[in-house]
Amino acid sequence: MKDKIIIITAEKKMEQKLEPLIRELGDRAVVTFSSGEKAAEYISSKAGQIDLIILGSFYEAGVFSYQFAEKIKSKYQLPIIFLNNNTRSFDSKPEFKAADLILSLPENELEQKIFKHNLKEFLNNHQIKKHCQLNQYSLDSLSAHIAVLDENGVICYTNKAWEDFARENALTPAESGLGINYLELLKNADEAENAADILAGIKKVMAQESDLFSFEYPCHSPENERWFKLRVTPYKGEGPFSAVVAHENITERKKAEKELEVLNQEYESIFNNVQTSIFLLNVDNDQKITYQSLNSIEENLTGIKSESIKGKTPVEAFGKEIGSEIENKYRSCLVKKESIEYQEKIDLPGGLKYWHTNLSPIIVDGKIEKIVGTSLDITESIEKEKKLEAIFKASQNISFIITEATDDKKESFIREFSPGAENIFGYSREEVIDTPVSKLHCKSEIRQFPNMHTLIEDNKSWSDEVTLIRKNGEKFTAMFTVYPLSDYQDEKLLTLGVAIDISERKKVEEELKKSKKLYQGLIESQNDLIVRVDSENRFIYVNDAYCELFGKTREELIGSKFTPLVHEDDLESTLKAMKALNKAPYRAHMEQRAMTVDGWRWISWEDNAILNEMGEITEIQGVGRDITHLKETEQALKESQRKLEQLISQTTAVIYSYQVVDGKHEITYLNENVENILGFKAEDFIGREEFHLSCVHPEDREILKEKIAKVTIKDASVDEYRFKDKEGNYHWLYDQQKVISREGGVIKVIGSWLDYTAEHNKHKAKIDKLLYTDVLTGLNNRKCFEEKNTINKLNQKNNLPLSIIKADINGLKLINDSYGDDLGDQFLIKAARILESATPEKTLIARWGGDEFLAVLPQTDKTEAQKIMNKIRDKMDHSYIEKTPVSMGLGKATKFELDQSIEAVLKEADDLMYQNKLLEKRSEKSKIVESIINALAAKSDETKEHAVRMSRNARKLGRRLGLDHSELDKLSLLAKLHDIGKTTISEEILSKPGKLDKKEWEIMKNHPRVGFKIANASSEFSVIAEDILSHHERWDGSGYPRGLKGEEIPYLARIISIIDAYDVMTNERPYTEAINRIEALAEIKRCAGSQFDPEIAEEFIAMLSGE
Template structure:
């Protein structure tokens, strides 16, 4: 395209065209512009002749109050390299608006293009006025914030919402009328909008959010803000623009609605009734927790599902289901429905019995759905069934009761209005004979001695609203006396007046007999048949009266019973107790009390008995005891007793103290007799041991002799020597508790028999511990079968854990047993026995003691002679 063509295009262009040259001052700053060339449109737009423009400065052409504005804008545009700017020019003829584009030609020359925007701006102005009127009349308020959050514009509605005028709030920042929490939220959201807008990632996004603001009067309100970014016509981001709406009342209403919904939901979920709703087509719209629990379903199983999916299950091709047509009828006809008993089937095959209510939901007189409420009455039905069964059972029970159930009038005749079939078995009278006292009143059947008492007791029961329970006797039609137990209670009306008495009367005659037998036995000693301590204690209270003074308590104790029990067995001890009882019974007079008050203790209560009489009785018992013992061939059956007594003469004396004095007296006598009695018992036990076993007195004497010799060689003290000799004589005393068939068995013992044999050290220990004389050697007896290597019995002691004297008697006893005859084997020579002891040294025997014993025997040849 040539130059003429360009000129034609420029001249014909509706836009103004001018070429300008900068005018500089002495400092090189542009201070004005000289127009070098223009096109016709430029003259038309500026309303100047071409001659008035060419070679004239811009300041001469536009001699207006905004010339400097023109110049400044053009300089600014030149610096920006051709950016468009809207410029307003005012003159006498009015205002004009131009869109200016400046493009550089070289450093001093620029092309200026003008576009007339006056009409456009006028339309914008009119539009602004119209929208301003709309904004000013809005209930919401409009606001504009700069990019740094300063208020640029806010509509007057702000005053109605926040109480501030436009002038008051125009100097505020957002934080000045926003709560701290909301201010932070608002600023964050504005920054997000700004960032996204400037990055162009989301276009011109619009955000809606809620903030809490503080009114001028201090009240807090909630405003809903709708915000977007504002751009100028060049597409530059310039501000935030938003609309704020007061939603405080709406939020409160929503909160109240939410609260009501939560409350209703809570009520629904806490009620025990199952509740669910369906829409008009039968699809579930809501359900409560109880419904889900009772049906075994989840919300996902029900919500949005049709009722045909509930309350059913299939088993082996058979479908069990609830008839949902009743709900469909409510949805169709809008009438409520109730069924007092129907069955809901669960998907797992179980079922519940329910009472169901179906009520329609109406909206604008149209059926919108239904609410179904049901109660699980399975337990109630179960109770009803149980009640039915109970009533049936009661009828059967009443017909078969061993006694008589009754209902009677509250009068002294006990006028019967109902009696059960057991009446005849109990009283011998037919039911009709007793009803309304036709032939006889029940009062006449009661034994005369009880009639007045029972009437008074029933009056107390009625008056105090309690239960009646009494035992008494009746006279049957045959004249037989029976013990009966009556249990009953009054029946009151609503005014508290007695309308009847109801109860049960049963025959307890046999029970009373058994009770008497039990009472007899409870006061008797099972072994001897005489009274026991319980009876003795009761009798002390009975006899502790002045009428029985002087009152003597005499106590008797069997000496050495424990030794007999441990040594020979409890059967022997029991026999001794029975023999002693039979002896004491001979001295029990009429009115006296004899009781066994302990294992080996007896007591007399002797009313009207002075000390002199008691002493004579004591001596007579001792004489009788001696005479009985003279007639006994078995020494172990000897009766050895100690007695003591004390007498109460005055009522101010304490009977317990009298008993204590008697006990002290008895124990003093026991101590005086104890040594001889225990020696006698031990002697008897030793004799029994020699009789039952192969342990002879000669064996005991040999062991005693060898024990003293070995003990002297080992330099034992005299006290140790005495203990060793006693141990030699009685180390096997526990064998008295073993069956002599085992002790004297000629052949080999069975494992079971060995178990019995191994018990004799423990038995010997118990016997020794029961006697003060033997107590020092009790542990030695217990350990005499322990082995040096720890394989002995009964404790498995090892080495020097075994007492020294037990280790010594182990060697001596083994030597004598090997060299003497036994039923189960022949003796060996004494030298062979010593060799065996040498062989077992360090295993069965203490090696030092074994060696010392061998040396003793070798040093004394006479001991080795057969």
């Protein structure tokens, strides 16, 4: 429903001029009346929707317009503007006191512009006043600096905190006041970068692209360090506003965080140096408590010197009023005979401070002799807690709730729910309006809240920390403040509740508590060795860690000297180091060996002298740590360095190191051999890149430059080049290098120069052979092709057409798995000889890697290449090793044009080779498997006969168990092949007459896995691969190789295990004699349910018993 502007005038001219001008001002309905009586009826029914009444002069039924205005004003409190052609005379009459504004009716264009401006400004101010009335209670009660912006960024409203801040910081209205464009203000701010970010964030909120923008920033004054948090949210109420800007002072939170960071650093220092605020109290036989000493930290904190209170009671030291309070705390520890802690506020020379004190009694033979106290200055923490308004602003949430109390005093109901409250509680305004406010309270803690009737009656506010609950059920801590909005006699009993989420502050406080607890724990439990000795080096105190390391009780050590425990070679240096304790800063560091329960151990000590008022050393406090491991590591490094230097000194090569930074190299080390070989000194090269390059032969310099350039991507390289010595003669250097690190943009390299000038020509071919020849086959290796650029050298016009044949041995993995790698190597050698014998003499052949070979045939076209490939196949057909055929997949490709890519030709040959392997894969693998079966049969006649008997009994039992035809076939095949994995086992083990030893038994137990691999290699046998793998599993799970149990074991494997066991028992073996059928069946019956499937075992016994 649009807000309305009412025009009441009896003058037609005024109506005609006025109505169009008002309609230009915005989205408002304009209603015009010529009669005051009709206007009054309309206003009565629509008062809540009316924004403004514009009143011309009229007289009706004995009532003047000004009298009409007074009645409307007193009854409805609506804004009224009077119009007349003569403003001055109109304004001079006292009866027009009901007018909020008096305007003249515009006659020309200039007057129209002035009229519209004045009217628009009046309407905006009225809207601001209207919509800020409700917020005034909550916004002025908050310490955040809050401003409300209109759609153009102009400040329309500020709260009291904003105005106070402006006044305290001497800001003029033009810098922060109402009517100022806040966005323009940010554009001209000093901190340009921060201001730009803030400006962009505010604009996003104003454009409704974001629901929240927040930004933390420093705003330091000359006197104080200050931090603020900017929080911008959309204005969700009615009126011409776009955003609410809040600046929260988070200085205290920042200080708390900084304090926490500093405190954590202090803990680390405490742990390593046992430095804390400590005071020591004496308790005599009459239980008189006196001060013995304060450490330097305690002195600094309290402003009290140890000498000034030594031997004094608290009353003597601080006077009766303060001293009595302090002594009562000490006596509480004395009576309880246990550690106590407390907080106290004391005015000491160091100032009025709050302290957290911990007292720990030292009990000897049941009597307290001393009390150790630690003090923590918590003044800032306590003061932060007192400044609650500053801290809870760090919670980042502002909200208010207006509630109405019922007459029965049992419940209050929510009547207004701000956007800030929506953010904190998670409810929308619509969800909570007119519902009990108790839904926001934690049920177990409702008793925290005051009686609203009492607050209103006493006209007092109330504030406390409470536990509230969000829509999602999450509990949180809030600072809740309640203000009465009504008098007790009012019809409605309203209160304003302001809730501030202080969960973040609570987290900081919890961290501080944990830190204090950690602080205390570090004092009470130290892993370092802590001792105190007197001026004669006798122990006064040792901690538990020291006693444990040296295997002595505290009683044994106290009063004895520490020097007998120190190694005789370290005693003199220890005593010498301790002399440093006689002068400022009265500290000393030493490392010594000491005799512990574990023998001689290295101990590092940090000692501090404790002086009396005369400046004399009364005690020495030491904190020690076992560094034996570090010493051993240092010694190992020294020994390693010594051996390395010895090794380098014995070599004839020049050992060097250099580093590369930003593409430039710098030699950092050369051993003395550089002078023996080249005549130069090491320093001639150190850091001299240009000189190093100038010594390389001009034709070889690119080799060195490329070698250095490639260290960014290549870890190692080997190169040869000529290098000039000091006399101008060139040497052939064999340069090997390796990258040892790439860190922080610095690449570090080590290497060696080997001078082989005299043997260069003689040994070059030999070195090439070692580097570029495959040791197994004697062929060139892939390194030869790639590093020596062999193929590209052949890629010449006079060698075209150039053909390439790729070859790959079929089933080499299967052969290696079945027979072992030695037999696999024989296949590789045989394949190499076949390629050599089938290709022309000019062919370049290489072992390309693994089971692949490459043959490059210069001046060979497609037809000739096909003939050569046919010749290779013919030789393969007549080649066997251990009765297993030697087979290779082959592919060829031919290059006819010089610009044709050699890489593309290689790929074509490779693709055709793999296509050929796929076509022949099944038949070739089947041939290999058949040869394996034959090899197994040839190893032992018994194995062959065993398979025949097994097959016969398997089919018979399978039919009895109801297996179908295909399952019977698989069972029969399994009977023949279940032991195929034994082909890799030597005949000596298979035929050994005695018991197998542990190693032989492990070899035997592996045959199911080998059999599984062999069977899987052939599609014909892969159907029983799983059964082969499982035929030695046992029903109770104790079998091998996988320990399967019960029905986890494949069904056919369970059948074959019974048949296999029966056949082994009833036929003589090299390692055991045969038993008769009845004994064998009895054994199977006995093992049913443990080794065998009980149901299959029962059927097998019945079958052989003729049932």
